[in-house]
Amino acid sequence: MTHHEELPLEGYDQMTVGTIRDAIRSLDEEQLQKLLEHEHSHADRPLVKEIMTNRMVELSAGAEPTEGEPPSVSPSAQPRGKQKVGPETTAEPIIPPAHGVPTGHRPRQGPRR
Template sequence: MTTEHGGLPLPDYDQLPVGTLEHRIRALSVPELDQLLHYEHGHADRAMVVQILTARKRQLDAGAPLSGGNPAAFKPETAGHGRGGSPVSPATSPEPSSPPPHGTPDQRGKPKANRTGG
């Protein structure tokens, strides 16, 4: 199964986070992994990605089965593009207050002991 980037087997391959890529390649065959390796060496040449693809090829060569599913059917994920910001809004934030300088608001300070040595 081939898609974008000149027939790569995973959609939006360049934008996939490494952790997602590691799971997506489980359904790929050795020729498809070779295709991704060739593309990776010619483009970003990310050491971690090359290591993951090579390790998966070794697993398949040792008899590991392909996982079921279609890796191209997943909605592509992108790295580092979260919504950001705080979920706090004026409606959910507490009332502003200043903490007391010492102790708790309902306790008055006690005078210190006589410090004049005597």
């Protein structure tokens, strides 16, 4: 397979393992096999291959693909957890204590001789 648009999941190569786990539930055996072959010849991620193989077993045992469109990831989509940084999201500045011994806390001294 040479063209990514032939894959049953749009944006597959940018998907995280968790997204793939959810997305493949809507695929049938033929579509899942196509993705598994793509995974073997490209990223070859062991966990993704295991998830897909387990789903293939479920489908062959009688499980049905879930209804609805599978999630997709557009290449321009911002990764989950990333937020814009600006004055409203900036943390309060940390002012470190002055160097030396803090006032009122002197080291214990032994008896003078």
